[in-house]
Amino acid sequence: MTWETVIGLEVHMQLRTRSKMFCACSTAFGDPPNTNVCPVCLGLPGALPVPNAEAVRLGARAALALGCTLHHVSVFARKNYFYPDLPKGYQISQFDRPLATGGMVHFESAERGRVAVVIQRLHLEEDAGKSLHDRVPGRTAVDLNRAGVPLAEIVSGPDLRSPAEARAYLVALRQLLLYTGASDCSMEEGSLRVDANLSIRRAGESALGTKTEVKNMNSFANVERALEAERHRQIALVEAGKPVRQVTLLFDASTGAVRPTRSKEESHDYRYFPDPDLPPLVLTVEWERAQRDALPELPDARRERFMSAHGLSPYHAGVMASERELADYFEAVVGAGADARSAANWVAGDVMTGYNASGALAVDPGRLAALIALERDGVVSLQAARRVFGELGASTEPPRAVAERLGLLQVTDTDALATWVDEVLAGHPDELARYRAGETKLLGFFVGQVMKRSGGKADPKGVQPVLKERLG
Numbered sequence: 083m084t085w086e087t088v089i090g091l092e093v094h095m096q097l098r099t100r101s102k103m104f105c106a107c108s109t110a111f112g113d114p115p116n117t118n119v120c121p122v123c124l125g126l127p128g129a130l131p132v133p134n135a136e137a138v139r140l141g142a143r144a145a146l147a148l149g150c151t152l153h154h155v156s157v158f159a160r161k162n163y164f165y166p167d168l169p170k171g172y173q174i175s176q177f178d179r180p181l182a183t184g185g186m187v188h189f190e191s192a193e194r195g196r197v198a199v200v201i202q203r204l205h206l207e208e209d210a211g212k213s214l215h216d217r218v219p220g221r222t223a224v225d226l227n228r229a230g231v232p233l234a235e236i237v238s239g240p241d242l243r244s245p246a247e248a249r250a251y252l253v254a255l256r257q258l259l260l261y262t263g264a265s266d267c268s269m270e271e272g273s274l275r276v277d278a279n280l281s282i283r284r285a286g287e288s289a290l291g292t293k294t295e296v297k298n299m300n301s302f303a304n305v306e307r308a309l310e311a312e313r314h315r316q317i318a319l320v321e322a323g324k325p326v327r328q329v330t331l332l333f334d335a336s337t338g339a340v341r342p343t344r345s346k347e348e349s350h351d352y353r354y355f356p357d358p359d360l361p362p363l364v365l366t367v368e369w370e371r372a373q374r375d376a377l378p379e380l381p382d383a384r385r386e387r388f389m390s391a392h393g394l395s396p397y398h399a400g401v402m403a404s405e406r407e408l409a410d411y412f413e414a415v416v417g418a419g420a421d422a423r424s425a426a427n428w429v430a431g432d433v434m435t436g437y438n439a440s441g442a443l444a445v446d447p448g449r450l451a452a453l454i455a456l457e458r459d460g461v462v463s464l465q466a467a468r469r470v471f472g473e474l475g476a477s478t479e480p481p482r483a484v485a486e487r488l489g490l491l492q493v494t495d496t497d498a499l500a501t502w503v504d505e506v507l508a509g510h511p512d513e514l515a516r517y518r519a520g521e522t523k524l525l526g527f528f529v530g531q532v533m534k535r536s537g538g539k540a541d542p543k544g545v546q547p548v549l550k551e552r553l554g
């Protein structure tokens with residue numbers, strides 16, 4: 083039996099603001115517990131929330147980048163439930179009138195090629211606090227620093243067909259969101275969290291099976307692992323003639339398994355109603371236009387332009403456009419006069435290696451362009467250029483000075499080349515005699531010996547003509 087997997091994802095993204103969604107408390111990560119709190123986010127009686135304009139702006143930008151329709155009137159609602167880390171007894175969210183609906187994200191699926199995923203909605207809400215189980219032995223402590231931190235929840239349609247597709251979609255979504263600057267999208271610091279819905283059905287069926295919800299996945303790799311585990315669990319159930327029940331499961335990264343939470347926690351009736359303390363959120367056409375105008379060129383468009391305007395391969399265009407910082411860097415190197423394809427080779431190679439290791443682009447674009455020119459003009463070999471690049475991050479010297487200091491300049495001067503050639507020929511009389519007797523394939527041997535004699539500094543393109551002239 084072939085089974086088809088149907089997956090939809092809910093992504094909670096922390097909006098990159100300095101203060102919380104409805105009060106002036108700091109959103110700084112890692113501060114001592116319960117230091118960033120006030121009457122509003124503690125839910126003290128009489129305290130009134132005021133929406134954070136910057137959070138609304140960032141949420142709207144993300145929605146526009148996702149191709150959503152931005153609603154000019156949206157409503158904050160109370161989502162009522164009881165939990166120790168929720169001081170008010172409700173979370174302020176958006177329910178039947180969200181900020182935005184109806185977007186689309188594209189990604190490349192290994193199985194299906196280019197796939198379009200519908201973004202059903204993006205709404206604004208506040209985060210809850212955090213229960214700490216490891217601070218006080220035998221007890222649970224509560225840290226409310228996160229209570230009230232602004233989030234955008236992004237809900238996809240059930241458009242993904244495998245755990246690998248779920249991961250590829252998340253990579254594309256994260257790239258897009260990072261371009262907008264709406265969030266730093268760090269799973270380690272909890273500014274991007276993913277919940278998944280998964281069901282299976284027989285291949286060819288159109289009705290959806292019973293879905294389960296999987297939570298507690300702290301990396302994209304673990305999203306894929308957790309969904310593989312849940313997919314296998316559901317298939318085993320159905321093939322054994324048992325029903326799939328609608329449950330919430332937690333992923334355990336140490337065992338790679340999913341286990342159900344206590345069923346009591348799922349039977350929620352949130353009793354949503356509009357928050358009487360908050361008027362509807364009203365946005366104007368002009369405001370929306372300003373947000374749209376402020377969006378940068380997005381990854382898909384940039385990738386296309388890198389192919390059409392710079393002649394990059396789809397692979398190189400994809401790598402250059404993968405991050406806004408990298409794409410800006412590539413364009414700056416080209417802007418400083420480097421050939422686009424050489425620049426792409428460098429950026430996809432040594433530049434990326436350094437960037438991935440240190441998180442920084444250590445060599446400014448102008449100096450990389452100068453180095454690329456040295457290699458193009460035969461002043462240094464590619465090997466030597468890579469050594470020079472390795473030195474550039476730590477100094478402010480021009481690339482040519484570094485190459486000189488390291489003795490890496492190629493010697494193109496014919497007199498110097500001739501001296502090495504003569505020395506090599508004098509040192510190999512047997513090979514010389516064989517060459518002159520017609521064994522012309524020995525030319526490569528002589529070029530190699532001249533390179534060796536010069537310590538790698540001879541320009542190989544210059545050596546051949548001098549050799550041929552001497553060999554007569």
Ligand SMILES: [Zn+2]
Pocket residue numbers: 102105106107118119120121122123124230
């Ligand atoms: Zn506060």
